[in-house]
Amino acid sequence: MGRRTPLYDLHVEQGARMVDFGGWDMPVNYGSQIEEHHAVRRDAGIFDVSHMCVIDVRGPRVREFFSKLIANDVAKLTQSGKALYSCMLNESGGVIDDLIVYFLTESWFRVVVNAGTRDKDLAWMRGIAPQFGVELTERTDLAMLAVQGPNARARVAALLPAEHREAALALEVFFGRELGPWFVARTGYTGEDGFEIILPAGEAARVWRTLNEHGVKSAGLGARDTLRLEAAMNLYGNDMDENQNPLESGLAWTVSFENPARDFVGRRALESLKSAGLEKKFVALLLEDRGVLRGHQKVVTGSGEGEITSGTFSPTMEKSIALARVPRGTGATVQVDVRGKLLNARVVKAPFVRHGKILVS
Amino acid sequence: MSNIPADLKYTKSHEWVRTLANGNVEVGITDHAQGALGDLVFVEVPEAGKALKAGDSFAVVESVKAASDVYAPIGGAVVEGNTALGSQPELINSEPYGAGWIMRLKPGSAPSGLLSAAEYQAHLAAEG
Numbered sequence: 155m156g157r158r159t160p161l162y163d164l165h166v167e168q169g170a171r172m173v174d175f176g177g178w179d180m181p182v183n184y185g186s187q188i189e190e191h192h193a194v195r196r197d198a199g200i201f202d203v204s205h206m207c208v209i210d211v212r213g214p215r216v217r218e219f220f221s222k223l224i225a226n227d228v229a230k231l232t233q234s235g236k237a238l239y240s241c242m243l244n245e246s247g248g249v250i251d252d253l254i255v256y257f258l259t260e261s262w263f264r265v266v267v268n269a270g271t272r273d274k275d276l277a278w279m280r281g282i283a284p285q286f287g288v289e290l291t292e293r294t295d296l297a298m299l300a301v302q303g304p305n306a307r308a309r310v311a312a313l314l315p316a317e318h319r320e321a322a323l324a325l326e327v328f329f330g331r332e333l334g335p336w337f338v339a340r341t342g343y344t345g346e347d348g349f350e351i352i353l354p355a356g357e358a359a360r361v362w363r364t365l366n367e368h369g370v371k372s373a374g375l376g377a378r379d380t381l382r383l384e385a386a387m388n389l390y391g392n393d394m395d396e397n398q399n400p401l402e403s404g405l406a407w408t409v410s411f412e413n414p415a416r417d418f419v420g421r422r423a424l425e426s427l428k429s430a431g432l433e434k435k436f437v438a439l440l441l442e443d444r445g446v447l448r449g450h451q452k453v454v455t456g457s458g459e460g461e462i463t464s465g466t467f468s469p470t471m472e473k474s475i476a477l478a479r480v481p482r483g484t485g486a487t488v489q490v491d492v493r494g495k496l497l498n499a500r501v502v503k504a505p506f507v508r509h510g511k512i513l514v515s
Numbered sequence: 516m517s518n519i520p521a522d523l524k525y526t527k528s529h530e531w532v533r534t535l536a537n538g539n540v541e542v543g544i545t546d547h548a549q550g551a552l553g554d555l556v557f558v559e560v561p562e563a564g565k566a567l568k569a570g571d572s573f574a575v576v577e578s579v580k581a582a583s584d585v586y587a588p589i590g591g592a593v594v595e596g597n598t599a600l601g602s603q604p605e606l607i608n609s610e611p612y613g614a615g616w617i618m619r620l621k622p623g624s625a626p627s628g629l630l631s632a633a634e635y636q637a638h639l640a641a642e643g
Contacts, residue, residue: 467579
């Protein structure tokens, strides 16, 4: 038996197929993951993301703590509620985890990290915390729901007390805000608009059921994976890990070297890698032949071999798509070894799909 | 609890077998198998005339999650593959024992070693 979120009984009651995910018993689908995927792209779906770890970090030097801890720069967070997506690196420039950090006050930041890496992340952060005198509190009293899709925000706002409704709908992309006992953020992992709601664990099931009644479809990890891959969003453990650096994982945009005085953990290693010349690059692939691209398949290019890091069948495009790490000199087309056959794939510009629209021709 | 029609025979590898009036057999994968695979996106069915031995892989079913071989429960010659699955692989998910049939076969010998519905159910329970 794995760890269970406050929504476990609800998932089972709704007929979910449960699987182990990083030590947690989670729903992979409630019937058809393809239908759940389409519901998010066209309307609204709800995901249980309570297995992820919410950590409140407090202290007068909290901003300095994050300035050191993560590769992106919290100096970008000037307005309360603003969120930042970043990697947390080790001294070799390898990725310990990817995360989202929210600036709430000059003595309180909130960070959300992945479920499978929570223990490792907490230990790492606790190792650096004393230098800055900050206190870390793991918020195990909270659950987290992701409500995503073009109609998601409206459905959530309709449930809020009148005094919070306007504030919720006024939230800009990548901003969060406390609304009563809830923390609502306009963030997500699907490429659609929506909210992620952090709320007291005891309320989660009631809120989920109410949203179902208002037409929001229960959606599991299967749909979550096809949605995030269509949006070309990385999955820790697949697309990057401690042995990969962000620059060769499509995450250079999340690393800020701008402030020369900011000696974040891993900076020097990344600078050495850049001077030596990066050997790999991260690309988005569209399979031209019939089949499904999957993680670890070998990619054959004119410049040598690469590897698929994440692959799937895109329900929106009805084609197979993937992210891959390949030699720097790779051109516009590659072949992929799919169960012993070399199939043709094209390098395309990510993302594949955003806001319900296919962006790749 | 997956659906296991009493009037069919089964294999440990989750195929089902229906004997047709003309003595041919119809073969597909069970409700348990389609649920485990998830939404199917591609199905490769065999061509008419193909000779098969019991245990040969005669089709591949591919879902978002994984690709899986489908094995011949009996040897014989393929009479037809269900070509509707080319454009509608999801028929296997929605009607695994009906419109989701995968191939029809003229058996080369009498079927042997197939499980009854009760035996297949026990096999599923043991598999955990």
